[in-house]
Amino acid sequence: MSETGCVTAEGCTVEARPAPEIENPVMPYLRQDRIPHIWCPGCGIGTTVNCFTRALEESGLNLDRVAIVSGIGCTGRVAGYLNLDSFHTTHGRPIPFATGLKLANPDLKVVVYSGDGDLFAIGGNHFVHAARRNMDIMVVCVNNFTYGMTGGQVAPTTPPGATQTTMPFGNFENPFNLPFLADACGAVYVARWTVYHVKQLARAMKEGLAKKGFVFIEALSPCPTLYSRRNRLGDGVDQLKYYKSKSIIKNGADTKDVGLGFQGEIVVGKFVDRERPTWLEAMDQHFSGYFGEKYQPYAAPHA
Amino acid sequence: MKADPRGVLTGTHFIDGDHAACEGALAAGCRFVAGYPITPSTEVVERFASRIPLIGGVFIQMEDEIASSIAIQGAAWAGKKVMTVTSGPGLSLMMEHIGYAAITETPCVFVDVQRGGPSTGLPTLPAQSDMMQVKWGSHGDYEPIALSPNSPQECFDLMIQAFNLAEVYRVPVFFMMDEVVGHMTERVVIPDASAIEVVERRWTTKPPGEYRAYEARDDLVPDMVKAGDGYRIHITGLTHDEKGYPAMNPVAQKKLVERLVGKIRDHREQLTDVRAEHLEDAEIVVVSFGITSRVAGPAIEEARKQGVRVGHLRLVITWPFPAALIQTIARRVKAFVVPELNMGQMVLEVERAVAGKAPVISVPHAGGTVHEPQVILEKILEVTR
Numbered sequence: 001m002s003e004t005g006c007v008t009a010e011g012c013t014v015e016a017r018p019a020p021e022i023e024n025p026v027m028p029y030l031r032q033d034r035i036p037h038i039w040c041p042g043c044g045i046g047t048t049v050n051c052f053t054r055a056l057e058e059s060g061l062n063l064d065r066v067a068i069v070s071g072i073g074c075t076g077r078v079a080g081y082l083n084l085d086s087f088h089t090t091h092g093r094p095i096p097f098a099t100g101l102k103l104a105n106p107d108l109k110v111v112v113y114s115g116d117g118d119l120f121a122i123g124g125n126h127f128v129h130a131a132r133r134n135m136d137i138m139v140v141c142v143n144n145f146t147y148g149m150t151g152g153q154v155a156p157t158t159p160p161g162a163t164q165t166t167m168p169f170g171n172f173e174n175p176f177n178l179p180f181l182a183d184a185c186g187a188v189y190v191a192r193w194t195v196y197h198v199k200q201l202a203r204a205m206k207e208g209l210a211k212k213g214f215v216f217i218e219a220l221s222p223c224p225t226l227y228s229r230r231n232r233l234g235d236g237v238d239q240l241k242y243y244k245s246k247s248i249i250k251n252g253a254d255t256k257d258v259g260l261g262f263q264g265e266i267v268v269g270k271f272v273d274r275e276r277p278t279w280l281e282a283m284d285q286h287f288s289g290y291f292g293e294k295y296q297p298y299a300a301p302h303a
Numbered sequence: 304m305k306a307d308p309r310g311v312l313t314g315t316h317f318i319d320g321d322h323a324a325c326e327g328a329l330a331a332g333c334r335f336v337a338g339y340p341i342t343p344s345t346e347v348v349e350r351f352a353s354r355i356p357l358i359g360g361v362f363i364q365m366e367d368e369i370a371s372s373i374a375i376q377g378a379a380w381a382g383k384k385v386m387t388v389t390s391g392p393g394l395s396l397m398m399e400h401i402g403y404a405a406i407t408e409t410p411c412v413f414v415d416v417q418r419g420g421p422s423t424g425l426p427t428l429p430a431q432s433d434m435m436q437v438k439w440g441s442h443g444d445y446e447p448i449a450l451s452p453n454s455p456q457e458c459f460d461l462m463i464q465a466f467n468l469a470e471v472y473r474v475p476v477f478f479m480m481d482e483v484v485g486h487m488t489e490r491v492v493i494p495d496a497s498a499i500e501v502v503e504r505r506w507t508t509k510p511p512g513e514y515r516a517y518e519a520r521d522d523l524v525p526d527m528v529k530a531g532d533g534y535r536i537h538i539t540g541l542t543h544d545e546k547g548y549p550a551m552n553p554v555a556q557k558k559l560v561e562r563l564v565g566k567i568r569d570h571r572e573q574l575t576d577v578r579a580e581h582l583e584d585a586e587i588v589v590v591s592f593g594i595t596s597r598v599a600g601p602a603i604e605e606a607r608k609q610g611v612r613v614g615h616l617r618l619v620i621t622w623p624f625p626a627a628l629i630q631t632i633a634r635r636v637k638a639f640v641v642p643e644l645n646m647g648q649m650v651l652e653v654e655r656a657v658a659g660k661a662p663v664i665s666v667p668h669a670g671g672t673v674h675e676p677q678v679i680l681e682k683i684l685e686v687t688r
Contacts, residue, residue: 031537031548033548034548064531064532064535067530067531069377079537080537080548080549083535084535085530085531085534085535085536086535086536086537086538087377087380087530087537087538087539088538088539088540088541088549089373089403089540090400090403093369093370093399093400095370096366096369096370096371096373096374097373097374097376097377098377099337099363099365099374099377100335100373100374100375100376100377100378100379100385101378101380101381102377103361103363103374103378104335104377104378104379104383104385105381105382105531108381108530125367125370126366126370128366129365129366129370279363287356291356295356296309296356296358296359298334298359298360298361
């Protein structure tokens with residue numbers, strides 16, 4: 001058998017075309033020399049990364065000027081797989097690192113990509129203040145309701161009743177309603193989608209990249225290895241079925257009404273989209289008014 | 304290269320150490336400071352906040368010291384020279400990011416205006432009790448640099464050196480002031496910008512694709528780039544290979560950690576900075592640093608008046624410790640006297656270097672004020688008996 005043809009049962013040679021080289025459109029956005037990744041089968045983090053690369057593609061941004069910052073945890077590894085200037089920082093601290101990066105070079109589009117434990121337990125204070133300041137960064141939180149990297153401990157997002165290794169008899173703590181928190185702290189854009197809603201999630205990320213100010217996107221994602229298994233919720237596909245059947249799209253919903261219960265209804269959508277001066281705009285405006293001509297707005301390295 | 308004149312307040316001033324430290328940072332090219340208020344260091348950031356709008360840069364008061372100590376590193380990777388300023392309790396919170404600066408080799412300056420501890424301790428009163436914390440405080444192996452000014456003038460002069468050393472070695476550099484040096488007001492002469500030598504970051508000359516973020520030169524220090532330059536760097540606090548990619552195995556660990564400590568240990572000679580007085584004929588040597596050197600001075604003069612041949616070795620760079628120099632001196636003197644505003648920290652280093660060749664007498668002080676010169680004098684005289 002030749003390389004370009006095959007022989008049929010009748011013995012006549014038919015022309016076969018070589019398989020076309022189709023590159024996965026996501027690949028140019030990944031550090032291909034770091035693949036395979038560490039995420040488990042059925043994990044949703046990769047799906048969110050896929051959505052993010054599509055958002056990047058459609059954003060029209062110069063990718064040399066996009067930086068991604070992660071904390072520690074399963075989602076904390078996202079920075080390491082994206083072919084951008086990428087910073088894998090300390091646990092809970094991607095937001096203050098991103099704050100320094102953005103303020104020192106306002107030309108950069110800075111995205112924080114991390115998990116619920118990283119951003120809202122150890123890093124909660126930083127989230128609150130960056131939102132209050134309207135720091136011009138986009139924060140993507142992959143919320144899988146658990147600490148995946150360390151083996152499935154209770155998170156500040158774990159729904160009441162769910163079992164975790166450090167809540168072995170079921171969680172009795174009250175979890176955060178993340179969109180409500182972001183809204184209350186002053187975020188200018190707040191959305192929640194699940195990894196079932198790939199189109200909507202990618203669109204939200206694209207809108208977030210175009211938005212000035214503190215953007216918060218929550219992406220609900222299955223952790224089949226730890227959260228689902230310990231709670232007998234099946235595999236990743238079962239969680240997608242749950243997201244599909246129990247999600248209700250309510251754009252503009254009042255964020256105080258979008259809290260999550262154990263396997264309960266999930267309100268998804270774009271909840272907040274408003275305008276507010278960013279920290280840098282406020283500083284420039286204030287100092288220009290105060291000092292007049294004498295004020296020295298410092299030049300960004302690529303300005 | 305020469306200092307950017309916009310940051311240099313040339314002239315003769317009557318200011319305290321905190322203000323002088325801020326002027327030193329501005330002269331050195333620092334254009335990003337993140338900080339959190341804490342006595343007795345706050346004046347440094349207060350001055351920076353009032354000066355920077357007319358120079359061009361950013362001050363941000365963060366939500367805590369943890370945030371301050373990582374925000375500066377984000378700014379460093381965007382190309383700025385950066386500093387944060389704190390005192391003991393804040394320094395304790397910053398330990399996490401001292402390790403991050405060490406492993407990611409991020410040039411940055413940490414100012415510690417020391418006060419009495421442990422914990423909240425003595426917020427408004429001096430100590431020198433963070434000396435071992437800056438050496439060993441963050442987990443893992445690394446070698447920091449620390450400088451100990453003893454006057455407002457040195458707060459200016461040595462701050463420029465601190466920024467320069469951060470660039471040359473890409474390590475966290477500690478500026479170890481104390482409450483007295485921070486709040487003491489003296490004459491400070493700030494020269495013309497053309498007389499101030501500043502070290503520019505060593506940017507790579509390689510194009511993207513050829514550049515490897517942690518490929519070191521012969522001096523064991525890698526060249527740097529900044530975010531936004533098109534290099535698509537990956538920086539992580541995990542053990543990493545030359546490319547900056549996580550590599551969690553004993554081989555990569557050995558290579559990285561040996562280089563991180565090696566880049567300082569191999570340059571211990573260049574990093575020795577002391578001021579010596581009366582060492583030529585000395586039989587007894589007082590080893591001091593920072594504010595304690597100011598009170599050791601009169602004690603030494605008085606002892607010499609009484610006919611005791613005593614010399615003074617003041618450590619300007621306290622880390623890395625100048626062990627080789629102390630070793631050399633130990634061969635020809637009878638004793639060392641080590642006064643410090645703590646219960647005996649740097650004296651352990653002196654003992655290590657002297658290695659039993661001469662007695663080493665500690666003159667500890669719990670802090671809250673400085674030593675009476677008389678106390679140091681008595682220890683000197685005790686040795687001669």
